Amino acid sequence: MSANGEKLLEVQGLKTCFHTQDGVVKAVNGVSFDVRRGEALAVVGESGCGKSVTALSILNLIPDPPGKIEEGAVLFEGRNLLDLGDKEIRQVRGNNIGMIFQDPMTSLNPVFTIGSQIREPIQVHLGLPRKEAKQRAIELLEMVEIPQAEKRYKMYPHEFSGGMRQRAMIAMALSCEPMLLIADEPSTALDVTIQAQIMELIARLQHEINLAVMLITHDLGVVAGVAETVLVMYAGKVVEYAEIDRIYYNSRHPYAWSLMRSVPRLDEKREQLLTIGGLPPSLINLPPGCSFSPRCPFAEEICTQEEPPLVEVEPGHLSACHFAMDFESHGQGVED
Numbered sequence: 001m002s003a004n005g006e007k008l009l010e011v012q013g014l015k016t017c018f019h020t021q022d023g024v025v026k027a028v029n030g031v032s033f034d035v036r037r038g039e040a041l042a043v044v045g046e047s048g049c050g051k052s053v054t055a056l057s058i059l060n061l062i063p064d065p066p067g068k069i070e071e072g073a074v075l076f077e078g079r080n081l082l083d084l085g086d087k088e089i090r091q092v093r094g095n096n097i098g099m100i101f102q103d104p105m106t107s108l109n110p111v112f113t114i115g116s117q118i119r120e121p122i123q124v125h126l127g128l129p130r131k132e133a134k135q136r137a138i139e140l141l142e143m144v145e146i147p148q149a150e151k152r153y154k155m156y157p158h159e160f161s162g163g164m165r166q167r168a169m170i171a172m173a174l175s176c177e178p179m180l181l182i183a184d185e186p187s188t189a190l191d192v193t194i195q196a197q198i199m200e201l202i203a204r205l206q207h208e209i210n211l212a213v214m215l216i217t218h219d220l221g222v223v224a225g226v227a228e229t230v231l232v233m234y235a236g237k238v239v240e241y242a243e244i245d246r247i248y249y250n251s252r253h254p255y256a257w258s259l260m261r262s263v264p265r266l267d268e269k270r271e272q273l274l275t276i277g278g279l280p281p282s283l284i285n286l287p288p289g290c291s292f293s294p295r296c297p298f299a300e301e302i303c304t305q306e307e308p309p310l311v312e313v314e315p316g317h318l319s320a321c322h323f324a325m326d327f328e329s330h331g332q333g334v335e336d
């Protein structure tokens, strides 16, 4: 797509299920996408659509049981991560792919200083002596714009604000110079201003150190200015995949289109923001046909009977809607 680099990560036909007492949860149901070197991809969709399970599957972190990666491949620099042994995948997680989560408190250890938690993986993975690793850790804190880095190095997680903790997490994820950063709702728990700052930081790092980013969020509003490409997920599947401008201005899927119209925008005055009625389906009993059809304002008979294939509606732009090709007349013509 817009990024010029070669493919770094290739997710192919990924299927991950959870075997629960209530039945089989089809959390990720045939998902494919690429991330190129230095590219920022946003994975967007409502809560429960399979975004985190996709990220965890990539890193082979699905708890088994109850979870299982049933099908697919995750190629990282051409190597299938799903075939790696424990030791090898740990190396990839330590050296090649950094990951940050929504709530830094679950990943930061409250009894150790922030500095030591950044320094130690540097010592282990990069083999640097303690003193140099400390220097590197302080540089990383500066890189993520933590003021007075040397002083903060000695502080504990509870002495940091939410935004600062998330910056520290990013520093930790970058400590081993990964090529890919997977950020799962990195700003969701933060207030709007801090959220924007974290997004700016991620965008800056992406450009400065040519970092590939997979940014997971339920909020399409936060990805503008960060992501080049957007993957929209619904009920465990990809429903639309395109460059961000295509999603914003020429969406070809009613779900992505509704999501986009539910984002407040500065450049347009809307009397009312669109809200998407209804709830996502149960991933145990998916409706027949298109999973979005029960909520889709444009659904027709075929939508409740046949599952729409993911088709290329223009170069590099995929949509899984029976009316993707003539969405203009079918959907976007309808005024809200």
Ligand SMILES: Nc1ncnc2c1ncn2[C@@H]1O[C@H](COP(=O)(O)OP(=O)(O)O)[C@@H](O)[C@H]1O
Residues within 6 Å of the ligand: 018, 020, 025, 027, 045, 046, 047, 048, 049, 050, 051, 052, 053, 054, 063, 066, 067, 283
């Ligand atoms: N450990 C688990 N056991 C059973 N179901 C799970 C587990 N983890 C995730 N799921 C289910 O998988 C689906 C996708 O979850 P998730 O990827 O976390 O969604 P989100 O898009 O909000 O990140 C949800 O229905 C969730 O309940």
Ligand SMILES: [Mg+2]
Residues within 6 Å of the ligand: 051, 052, 053, 184, 185
């Ligand atoms: Mg999630």
